[in-house]
Amino acid sequence: MNLGSTLTKVLEDVLVESIPRPIALHEPEVTAEEEEYVLKCVKSGWLSSVGSYVEKFESELCSLTGAQHAVAMASGTSALQLALYALGVKPGDEVLVPALSFVATANAVAHCGAVPHFVDVDETNLAVDPQLLARHLSDIATQRDGLVWNRHTGRRLAAIVPVHVLGLAADVFAISRVALDFQIPMLEDAAEAVGTTINGRHCGTLGVAGMLSFNGNKTITTGNGGAVITSDSGLAQRLRHISSTAKKPHPWRYDHDEIGWNYRLPNLNAALGCAQLKRLDSILERKRILHQNYKKAFEPYSCFNLFNEHKNTRSNYWLSAVRISGISLDEREQILTECHAHGFMCRPLWTLLPDLPMFRTAPATSLNAARLLEREVVCLPSGPRLAISSTE
Ligand SMILES: *Cc1c(COP(=O)(O)O)cnc(C)c1O
Numbered sequence: 001m002n003l004g005s006t007l008t009k010v011l012e013d014v015l016v017e018s019i020p021r022p023i024a025l026h027e028p029e030v031t032a033e034e035e036e037y038v039l040k041c042v043k044s045g046w047l048s049s050v051g052s053y054v055e056k057f058e059s060e061l062c063s064l065t066g067a068q069h070a071v072a073m074a075s076g077t078s079a080l081q082l083a084l085y086a087l088g089v090k091p092g093d094e095v096l097v098p099a100l101s102f103v104a105t106a107n108a109v110a111h112c113g114a115v116p117h118f119v120d121v122d123e124t125n126l127a128v129d130p131q132l133l134a135r136h137l138s139d140i141a142t143q144r145d146g147l148v149w150n151r152h153t154g155r156r157l158a159a160i161v162p163v164h165v166l167g168l169a170a171d172v173f174a175i176s177r178v179a180l181d182f183q184i185p186m187l188e189d190a191a192e193a194v195g196t197t198i199n200g201r202h203c204g205t206l207g208v209a210g211m212l213s214f215n216g217n218k219t220i221t222t223g224n225g226g227a228v229i230t231s232d233s234g235l236a237q238r239l240r241h242i243s244s245t246a247k248k249p250h251p252w253r254y255d256h257d258e259i260g261w262n263y264r265l266p267n268l269n270a271a272l273g274c275a276q277l278k279r280l281d282s283i284l285e286r287k288r289i290l291h292q293n294y295k296k297a298f299e300p301y302s303c304f305n306l307f308n309e310h311k312n313t314r315s316n317y318w319l320s321a322v323r324i325s326g327i328s329l330d331e332r333e334q335i336l337t338e339c340h341a342h343g344f345m346c347r348p349l350w351t352l353l354p355d356l357p358m359f360r361t362a363p364a365t366s367l368n369a370a371r372l373l374e375r376e377v378v379c380l381p382s383g384p385r386l387a388i389s390s391t392e
Pocket of ligand 1: 101102215225226
C-alpha cells in the first residue's frame with residue numbers, strides 16, 4: 001500500500017465517520033459560554049481597548065503562566081514586534097530566529113527594521129538546537145562597547161527568539177544558558193504553546209519576555225489577538241504605554257510623550273478569550289486524547305513517526321504531526337493531495353523562512369535539519385472536537 005493510502009486509512013480510523021468532512025487542521029471551539037461572555041460585553045458598551053474583560057484576561061494569563069504581567073495585544077505578531085522594540089531592537093540590528101517557523105516570527109523582526117538571522121533546529125522537537133546555536137555564536141559573535149556583534153555582517157546581535165513549534169516545548173533551559181553566556185536577551189515565541197510546560201514552567205516565562213497568540217487557529221482564540229508575558233515590571237509598563245497611544249495620564253488632556261501603536265486587544269475580543277481560558281483544561285485534555293489516539297493508530301506503521309512531547313515537558317499538542325522519513329517533495333505533495341481528497345485538511349510545515357522572497361538575503365546557518373523537516377513532516381487535524389475517547 002502506498003504512503004498516501006496508509007495515512008488516509010489511519011486518519012479514517014482515528015477521525016471516525018460521524019465527524020463531518022472536510023475536517024479542518026484546527027478549528028476553534030466556541031460554546032454557549034463564549035456567546036454569553038461576548039453578549040455581556042456588547043451590552044456593557046465597553047467594546048474597545050479599555051474594559052474589565054481585558055483586565056480579567058490579562059490577570060488570568062498571569063495565573064495560567066506564572067508570569068507577573070501580561071499585556072494583551074491585537075495579534076501575536078504585534079505583541080512580538082513591540083516586545084522586540086521595547087527590548088531595544090533597532091533598525092540594522094540582527095535577531096536570531098529559527099529558519100523553521102511561521103512567517104510572523106520573522107515579520108515581527110522586520111517590522112522593527114531589524115534583519116532575521118536564521119538558525120537550524122533540532123529534529124526531535126523542531127525548535128532551535130541549543131548546541132548548534134552555541135557553536136554558531138562562538139563562530140560569529142564578538143563583544144565590543146558592552147554590546148554583541150556579528151563579526152561577519154557588522155550588525156549588532158540584539159535578541160534571540162526561540163519558537164515552541166506545534167506546541168512542543170523548545171529546550172529553553174539550555175537555550176537561555178547560551179543566550180546568557182553570550183549576553184543576548186532571549187524572547188520566547190510561545191504563540192503555539194498556550195498550555196505547554198517545561199519542568200512545570202509555562203512556555204514564555206524563561207526569557208525576558210514571551211509572546212502568546214490567540215489567532216483563530218491556535219489552541220484558544222480571541223478571534224485575533226496576542227499577549228506579551230513578562231516578570232519585568234518596567235518592561236510591562238512600557239509595553240502598556242506604547243501599545244496604546246502613549247498618553248500621559250490625565251482626565252482630559254491629550255498629551256502623548258512618544259509615538260504609540262494602538263495595538264491593544266479590544267475588550268470584545270478579551271471577553272471571548274476569558275470564556276476560552278475557562279475551558280482551556282477541557283480543550284487540552286481532549287487534544288491529548290486525540291494525540292493518544294493518533295499514537296495508537298500509527299504504532300503498526302514504522303514509516304510514520306509521530307512527534308511526542310519530550311521527558312519533563314507537557315505539550316498542548318496544538319498540532320499533532322508525523323514525520324515520514326525519506327520522502328521527496330513530490331511524494332509529500334501526493335500524500336497531501338490524497339489526504340485532502342478524503343476530506344482531511346492536513347498541511348506541511350512552513351516553507352523555510354530564508355526561502356521566502358523578503359528574507360532571501362538574510363544571514364543563515366546551514367539548515368540541514370530544517371530542510372529535512374520541511375519536506376518530511378505532515379500536520380494532522382488536531383481540533384479538540386476530534387477526540388473520541390475509547391469509552392465512547
Ligand atoms: C501564530 C503565530 C504567531 C503570531 O501570529 P498572529 O496570527 O499574529 O497572532 C507567531 N509565531 C508563530 C510561530 C505562530 O504560530
